Amino acid sequence: MSNWPLSFSTRKSYGSNCLPKIEDKLHNVLSPFFPLYYSLRHINRTNPCDCVKTSSTLFHLRLSSDNHKKALSIFPDNEVIMVTRPTPGTNRTGETQLLRATYKYIQFSTANSIARLTLNHPPHNVLTVPMMKEIAEAIESLNGRGEIKAILIQSSQAAFSAGISLEDSRPDKVFQTLDAFNRVFQAMVDISKPVIVVVNGPAIGAGSEFVGFADVVLATPKAKFAQPEVKLGVFPPFAAVMLPALIGPKKTYELILTGEALTAEEALKFGFVNKVVPEAELNKQVEALMARISEFSGPVLEVTKRVIASSQGLPLKDAMKQSQDLYLNELMSLEDVHEGLRAVIEKRKPVWKNK
Numbered sequence: 001m002s003n004w005p006l007s008f009s010t011r012k013s014y015g016s017n018c019l020p021k022i023e024d025k026l027h028n029v030l031s032p033f034f035p036l037y038y039s040l041r042h043i044n045r046t047n048p049c050d051c052v053k054t055s056s057t058l059f060h061l062r063l064s065s066d067n068h069k070k071a072l073s074i075f076p077d078n079e080v081i082m083v084t085r086p087t088p089g090t091n092r093t094g095e096t097q098l099l100r101a102t103y104k105y106i107q108f109s110t111a112n113s114i115a116r117l118t119l120n121h122p123p124h125n126v127l128t129v130p131m132m133k134e135i136a137e138a139i140e141s142l143n144g145r146g147e148i149k150a151i152l153i154q155s156s157q158a159a160f161s162a163g164i165s166l167e168d169s170r171p172d173k174v175f176q177t178l179d180a181f182n183r184v185f186q187a188m189v190d191i192s193k194p195v196i197v198v199v200n201g202p203a204i205g206a207g208s209e210f211v212g213f214a215d216v217v218l219a220t221p222k223a224k225f226a227q228p229e230v231k232l233g234v235f236p237p238f239a240a241v242m243l244p245a246l247i248g249p250k251k252t253y254e255l256i257l258t259g260e261a262l263t264a265e266e267a268l269k270f271g272f273v274n275k276v277v278p279e280a281e282l283n284k285q286v287e288a289l290m291a292r293i294s295e296f297s298g299p300v301l302e303v304t305k306r307v308i309a310s311s312q313g314l315p316l317k318d319a320m321k322q323s324q325d326l327y328l329n330e331l332m333s334l335e336d337v338h339e340g341l342r343a344v345i346e347k348r349k350p351v352w353k354n355k
Contacts, residue, residue, distance in 0.1 A: 105130065105134050106120055128167070135187075143190075153196070164181070181209075197218075198219075200220045202224050203225050211225065211273075212246060218277060297339075300337070336350070
Protein backbone atom coordinates (compact mmCIF):
# COMPACT_ATOMS: atom_id res chain seq x y z
CA MET A 1 0.00 0.00 0.00
CA SER A 2 1.51 3.37 -1.00
CA ASN A 3 1.86 6.16 1.53
CA TRP A 4 1.07 9.80 0.86
CA PRO A 5 1.82 12.92 2.89
CA LEU A 6 -1.12 14.65 4.55
CA SER A 7 -1.03 18.09 6.13
CA PHE A 8 -3.81 19.79 8.05
CA SER A 9 -4.24 22.47 10.66
CA THR A 10 -6.82 22.98 13.37
CA ARG A 11 -8.85 25.92 14.59
CA LYS A 12 -7.41 25.71 18.08
CA SER A 13 -3.85 25.59 19.31
CA TYR A 14 -2.84 22.46 21.17
CA GLY A 15 -0.27 23.10 23.87
CA SER A 16 2.82 20.94 24.14
CA ASN A 17 1.23 19.10 27.08
CA CYS A 18 -1.64 18.01 24.83
CA LEU A 19 0.46 16.71 21.95
CA PRO A 20 1.38 13.38 23.59
CA LYS A 21 -2.35 12.72 24.09
CA ILE A 22 -2.98 13.42 20.41
CA GLU A 23 -0.12 11.09 19.47
CA ASP A 24 -1.76 8.37 21.56
CA LYS A 25 -5.08 8.97 19.81
CA LEU A 26 -3.41 8.80 16.40
CA HIS A 27 -1.72 5.56 17.37
CA ASN A 28 -4.97 4.00 18.57
CA VAL A 29 -7.01 5.12 15.56
CA LEU A 30 -4.44 4.24 12.90
CA SER A 31 -2.97 1.07 14.40
CA PRO A 32 -1.67 -1.05 12.76
CA PHE A 33 -1.26 1.57 10.04
CA PHE A 34 0.63 4.04 12.20
CA PRO A 35 2.12 6.88 10.12
CA LEU A 36 5.71 6.48 9.12
CA TYR A 37 6.33 10.12 9.90
CA TYR A 38 4.56 12.96 11.57
CA SER A 39 5.39 16.27 13.16
CA LEU A 40 3.25 18.58 15.25
CA ARG A 41 4.04 22.26 14.94
CA HIS A 42 2.48 25.45 16.26
CA ILE A 43 1.88 28.12 13.66
CA ASN A 44 0.24 31.53 13.63
CA ARG A 45 -2.44 31.93 11.00
CA THR A 46 -4.31 35.01 9.88
CA ASN A 47 -7.95 34.52 8.96
CA PRO A 48 -8.33 36.22 5.55
CA CYS A 49 -11.97 37.05 6.35
CA ASP A 50 -11.52 38.97 9.60
CA CYS A 51 -7.73 39.52 9.63
CA VAL A 52 -7.59 38.33 13.22
CA LYS A 53 -4.46 36.41 14.10
CA THR A 54 -5.27 33.10 15.71
CA SER A 55 -3.07 30.31 16.91
CA SER A 56 -3.40 26.84 15.52
CA THR A 57 -1.50 23.60 15.26
CA LEU A 58 -0.19 22.20 11.98
CA PHE A 59 0.02 18.43 11.62
CA HIS A 60 2.07 16.66 8.96
CA LEU A 61 1.68 12.91 8.58
CA ARG A 62 2.72 10.27 6.11
CA LEU A 63 0.25 7.42 5.82
CA SER A 64 -1.86 5.56 3.30
CA SER A 65 -4.60 7.54 1.62
CA ASP A 66 -7.13 5.06 3.02
CA ASN A 67 -6.30 6.27 6.52
CA HIS A 68 -6.51 10.04 5.96
CA LYS A 69 -10.12 10.16 7.19
CA LYS A 70 -9.22 8.02 10.20
CA ALA A 71 -6.51 10.49 11.19
CA LEU A 72 -8.87 13.46 10.92
CA SER A 73 -11.62 11.67 12.86
CA ILE A 74 -9.89 12.19 16.21
CA PHE A 75 -10.72 15.90 16.09
CA PRO A 76 -14.19 17.40 16.75
CA ASP A 77 -16.36 18.36 13.79
CA ASN A 78 -15.43 21.63 12.07
CA GLU A 79 -12.13 21.88 13.94
CA VAL A 80 -9.89 21.00 10.99
CA ILE A 81 -9.63 24.07 8.77
CA MET A 82 -7.05 23.10 6.14
CA VAL A 83 -6.11 19.85 4.47
CA THR A 84 -3.51 19.48 1.71
CA ARG A 85 -1.96 16.46 0.12
CA PRO A 86 -0.13 15.83 -3.16
CA THR A 87 -1.75 14.10 -6.09
CA PRO A 88 -0.04 11.28 -7.96
CA GLY A 89 1.34 11.93 -11.41
CA THR A 90 3.31 9.98 -13.97
CA ASN A 91 6.48 11.03 -15.73
CA ARG A 92 7.50 10.09 -19.25
CA THR A 93 9.00 6.81 -18.12
CA GLY A 94 5.83 5.77 -16.36
CA GLU A 95 7.32 6.23 -12.87
CA THR A 96 4.87 7.55 -10.32
CA GLN A 97 5.69 11.01 -9.00
CA LEU A 98 4.37 13.24 -6.22
CA LEU A 99 3.13 16.53 -7.59
CA ARG A 100 1.52 19.26 -5.53
CA ALA A 101 -0.45 21.55 -7.80
CA THR A 102 -0.81 24.24 -5.13
CA TYR A 103 2.90 25.08 -4.91
CA LYS A 104 3.23 28.72 -5.89
CA TYR A 105 6.86 29.59 -5.22
CA ILE A 106 8.71 26.37 -5.97
CA GLN A 107 8.71 23.54 -8.47
CA PHE A 108 8.90 20.07 -6.94
CA SER A 109 8.93 16.57 -8.36
CA THR A 110 10.46 13.15 -7.80
CA ALA A 111 11.73 10.86 -10.52
CA ASN A 112 14.48 8.27 -10.99
CA SER A 113 15.32 8.22 -7.26
CA ILE A 114 15.95 11.99 -7.11
CA ALA A 115 13.75 14.72 -5.65
CA ARG A 116 14.14 18.02 -7.48
CA LEU A 117 13.19 21.28 -5.78
CA THR A 118 13.54 24.48 -7.79
CA LEU A 119 13.19 27.94 -6.27
CA ASN A 120 10.78 29.75 -8.56
CA HIS A 121 9.86 33.16 -7.15
CA PRO A 122 10.72 35.77 -9.83
CA PRO A 123 12.69 37.83 -10.19
CA HIS A 124 15.18 37.19 -7.36
CA ASN A 125 13.79 34.27 -5.34
CA VAL A 126 13.16 36.50 -2.34
CA LEU A 127 12.31 34.18 0.56
CA THR A 128 8.89 34.91 2.02
CA VAL A 129 7.19 33.00 4.82
CA PRO A 130 4.80 31.22 2.40
CA MET A 131 7.72 30.25 0.14
CA MET A 132 9.74 28.86 3.04
CA LYS A 133 6.73 26.87 4.21
CA GLU A 134 6.48 25.34 0.74
CA ILE A 135 10.19 24.44 0.76
CA ALA A 136 9.94 22.81 4.18
CA GLU A 137 6.74 20.96 3.32
CA ALA A 138 8.23 19.56 0.12
CA ILE A 139 11.33 18.27 1.93
CA GLU A 140 9.30 16.88 4.84
CA SER A 141 7.10 14.96 2.39
CA LEU A 142 10.13 12.80 1.50
CA ASN A 143 10.43 11.30 4.97
CA GLY A 144 9.94 7.54 4.86
CA ARG A 145 10.50 7.33 1.10
CA GLY A 146 13.49 5.00 0.92
CA GLU A 147 13.49 5.03 -2.88
CA ILE A 148 14.41 8.73 -2.92
CA LYS A 149 18.19 8.84 -2.63
CA ALA A 150 18.98 12.56 -2.82
CA ILE A 151 17.44 16.02 -2.99
CA LEU A 152 18.60 18.48 -5.65
CA ILE A 153 17.88 22.16 -4.98
CA GLN A 154 18.46 24.81 -7.62
CA SER A 155 17.03 28.06 -8.95
CA SER A 156 15.01 28.95 -12.03
CA GLN A 157 16.07 32.60 -11.75
CA ALA A 158 19.30 34.49 -12.40
CA ALA A 159 19.87 34.74 -8.66
CA PHE A 160 19.87 31.75 -6.36
CA SER A 161 18.14 33.85 -3.70
CA ALA A 162 18.28 37.47 -2.61
CA GLY A 163 17.37 36.51 0.96
CA ILE A 164 14.41 37.32 3.20
CA SER A 165 11.84 39.78 1.90
CA LEU A 166 11.79 43.23 3.53
CA GLU A 167 8.12 42.74 4.38
CA ASP A 168 8.89 39.59 6.37
CA SER A 169 11.87 41.28 8.08
CA ARG A 170 9.67 43.77 9.95
CA PRO A 171 9.79 43.52 13.76
CA ASP A 172 6.13 42.48 13.94
CA LYS A 173 6.73 39.59 11.52
CA VAL A 174 10.27 38.48 12.23
CA PHE A 175 9.23 35.78 14.72
CA GLN A 176 7.16 33.98 12.08
CA THR A 177 9.99 34.51 9.56
CA LEU A 178 12.62 32.95 11.81
CA ASP A 179 10.27 30.08 12.61
CA ALA A 180 9.65 29.42 8.91
CA PHE A 181 13.37 29.54 8.08
CA ASN A 182 14.21 27.31 11.04
CA ARG A 183 11.66 24.81 9.73
CA VAL A 184 13.52 24.72 6.41
CA PHE A 185 16.81 24.17 8.22
CA GLN A 186 15.34 21.41 10.39
CA ALA A 187 13.77 19.73 7.36
CA MET A 188 17.12 19.66 5.55
CA VAL A 189 18.88 18.23 8.61
CA ASP A 190 16.19 15.77 9.68
CA ILE A 191 15.59 14.31 6.22
CA SER A 192 18.88 12.34 6.39
CA LYS A 193 19.01 12.26 2.59
CA PRO A 194 21.94 13.94 0.81
CA VAL A 195 21.00 17.51 -0.12
CA ILE A 196 22.80 18.91 -3.16
CA VAL A 197 22.47 22.63 -3.92
CA VAL A 198 23.40 24.21 -7.25
CA VAL A 199 24.27 27.93 -7.27
CA ASN A 200 24.54 29.80 -10.56
CA GLY A 201 24.10 33.36 -9.31
CA PRO A 202 24.10 35.49 -6.17
CA ALA A 203 23.08 33.93 -2.85
CA ILE A 204 22.56 36.82 -0.47
CA GLY A 205 21.65 36.92 3.22
CA ALA A 206 19.31 34.06 4.04
CA GLY A 207 19.95 32.79 0.51
CA SER A 208 23.58 32.21 1.44
CA GLU A 209 22.56 30.66 4.78
CA PHE A 210 20.26 28.33 2.85
CA VAL A 211 23.24 27.17 0.77
CA GLY A 212 25.17 26.55 3.97
CA PHE A 213 22.59 23.95 5.05
CA ALA A 214 23.46 21.76 2.04
CA ASP A 215 25.65 18.67 2.12
CA VAL A 216 27.20 19.26 -1.31
CA VAL A 217 27.32 22.57 -3.19
CA LEU A 218 28.13 23.00 -6.88
CA ALA A 219 28.69 26.58 -8.07
CA THR A 220 29.60 28.44 -11.22
CA PRO A 221 31.84 31.52 -11.46
CA LYS A 222 28.63 33.61 -11.48
CA ALA A 223 27.88 32.59 -7.88
CA LYS A 224 28.66 34.85 -4.96
CA PHE A 225 27.81 34.55 -1.29
CA ALA A 226 27.22 37.46 1.08
CA GLN A 227 25.84 38.26 4.53
CA PRO A 228 25.08 42.00 4.25
CA GLU A 229 22.69 42.11 7.21
CA VAL A 230 24.96 44.48 9.17
CA LYS A 231 24.21 47.13 6.54
CA LEU A 232 20.54 46.91 7.55
CA GLY A 233 21.27 47.15 11.25
CA VAL A 234 20.86 43.43 12.08
CA PHE A 235 22.98 40.27 12.08
CA PRO A 236 22.47 36.93 10.28
CA PRO A 237 21.27 34.59 13.08
CA PHE A 238 21.98 31.33 11.28
CA ALA A 239 25.23 32.31 9.56
CA ALA A 240 26.68 33.67 12.82
CA VAL A 241 26.39 30.18 14.33
CA MET A 242 26.96 28.04 11.24
CA LEU A 243 29.80 29.76 9.36
CA PRO A 244 32.61 29.40 11.94
CA ALA A 245 32.45 25.62 11.57
CA LEU A 246 32.28 25.86 7.77
CA ILE A 247 34.86 28.53 6.89
CA GLY A 248 36.58 29.29 10.20
CA PRO A 249 35.96 32.02 12.79
CA LYS A 250 38.32 34.64 11.31
CA LYS A 251 36.71 34.62 7.88
CA THR A 252 33.26 34.56 9.51
CA TYR A 253 34.07 37.76 11.43
CA GLU A 254 35.28 39.40 8.25
CA LEU A 255 32.26 38.48 6.16
CA ILE A 256 29.59 39.30 8.72
CA LEU A 257 31.19 42.46 10.16
CA THR A 258 31.93 43.97 6.73
CA GLY A 259 29.07 42.57 4.67
CA GLU A 260 31.53 41.78 1.87
CA ALA A 261 30.83 38.91 -0.52
CA LEU A 262 32.73 35.71 -1.26
CA THR A 263 33.33 34.89 -4.91
CA ALA A 264 32.77 31.32 -6.04
CA GLU A 265 36.52 30.67 -6.07
CA GLU A 266 36.94 32.11 -2.57
CA ALA A 267 34.01 30.02 -1.35
CA LEU A 268 35.74 26.94 -2.79
CA LYS A 269 39.00 27.88 -1.07
CA PHE A 270 37.29 28.17 2.32
CA GLY A 271 35.23 24.99 1.89
CA PHE A 272 31.82 26.65 1.56
CA VAL A 273 31.29 25.00 -1.84
CA ASN A 274 32.55 21.64 -3.08
CA LYS A 275 33.27 22.45 -6.70
CA VAL A 276 33.23 25.39 -9.12
CA VAL A 277 32.40 24.41 -12.69
CA PRO A 278 31.97 26.43 -15.89
CA GLU A 279 28.36 27.39 -16.49
CA ALA A 280 28.39 25.55 -19.82
CA GLU A 281 29.23 22.30 -18.03
CA LEU A 282 26.92 22.78 -15.04
CA ASN A 283 24.02 20.57 -16.12
CA LYS A 284 26.35 17.80 -17.21
CA GLN A 285 28.19 17.87 -13.88
CA VAL A 286 24.97 17.97 -11.87
CA GLU A 287 23.40 15.05 -13.71
CA ALA A 288 26.60 13.03 -13.41
CA LEU A 289 26.59 13.57 -9.65
CA MET A 290 22.91 12.62 -9.38
CA ALA A 291 23.48 9.48 -11.44
CA ARG A 292 26.41 8.51 -9.24
CA ILE A 293 24.39 8.88 -6.04
CA SER A 294 21.48 6.96 -7.57
CA GLU A 295 23.71 3.89 -7.89
CA PHE A 296 23.68 3.37 -4.13
CA SER A 297 21.15 2.19 -1.55
CA GLY A 298 18.86 4.96 -0.28
CA PRO A 299 18.68 3.77 3.36
CA VAL A 300 22.46 3.24 3.47
CA LEU A 301 22.98 6.82 2.27
CA GLU A 302 20.59 8.04 4.96
CA VAL A 303 22.38 6.23 7.80
CA THR A 304 25.74 7.42 6.47
CA LYS A 305 24.63 11.06 6.42
CA ARG A 306 23.25 10.76 9.94
CA VAL A 307 26.58 9.45 11.22
CA ILE A 308 28.52 12.30 9.64
CA ALA A 309 26.07 15.00 10.77
CA SER A 310 25.53 13.75 14.31
CA SER A 311 29.24 13.24 14.99
CA GLN A 312 30.22 16.85 14.35
CA GLY A 313 31.16 18.64 17.53
CA LEU A 314 31.26 15.50 19.66
CA PRO A 315 34.41 14.32 21.47
CA LEU A 316 36.15 11.65 19.42
CA LYS A 317 35.31 8.88 21.89
CA ASP A 318 31.60 9.75 21.90
CA ALA A 319 31.51 10.14 18.13
CA MET A 320 33.11 6.74 17.58
CA LYS A 321 30.67 5.10 19.99
CA GLN A 322 27.71 6.69 18.24
CA SER A 323 29.02 5.65 14.83
CA GLN A 324 29.47 2.05 15.97
CA ASP A 325 26.00 1.98 17.53
CA LEU A 326 24.41 3.10 14.26
CA TYR A 327 26.54 0.65 12.30
CA LEU A 328 25.57 -2.34 14.46
CA ASN A 329 21.99 -1.51 15.35
CA GLU A 330 20.67 0.22 12.22
CA LEU A 331 22.95 -0.37 9.26
CA MET A 332 23.30 -4.11 9.86
CA SER A 333 19.52 -4.54 9.98
CA LEU A 334 19.09 -3.31 6.38
CA GLU A 335 18.40 -5.83 3.63
CA ASP A 336 20.64 -3.86 1.29
CA VAL A 337 23.68 -4.54 3.49
CA HIS A 338 23.28 -8.28 2.92
CA GLU A 339 22.65 -7.72 -0.79
CA GLY A 340 25.84 -5.68 -1.07
CA LEU A 341 27.91 -8.44 0.56
CA ARG A 342 26.33 -11.11 -1.66
CA ALA A 343 27.03 -9.03 -4.75
CA VAL A 344 30.72 -8.80 -3.85
CA ILE A 345 30.97 -12.57 -3.31
CA GLU A 346 29.06 -13.32 -6.53
CA LYS A 347 31.05 -10.68 -8.48
CA ARG A 348 28.01 -8.78 -9.77
CA LYS A 349 26.39 -5.38 -9.34
CA PRO A 350 24.07 -5.20 -6.32
CA VAL A 351 20.33 -4.92 -6.85
CA TRP A 352 19.17 -2.58 -4.12
CA LYS A 353 15.74 -2.97 -2.54
CA ASN A 354 16.14 0.33 -0.69
CA LYS A 355 15.20 -1.43 2.52
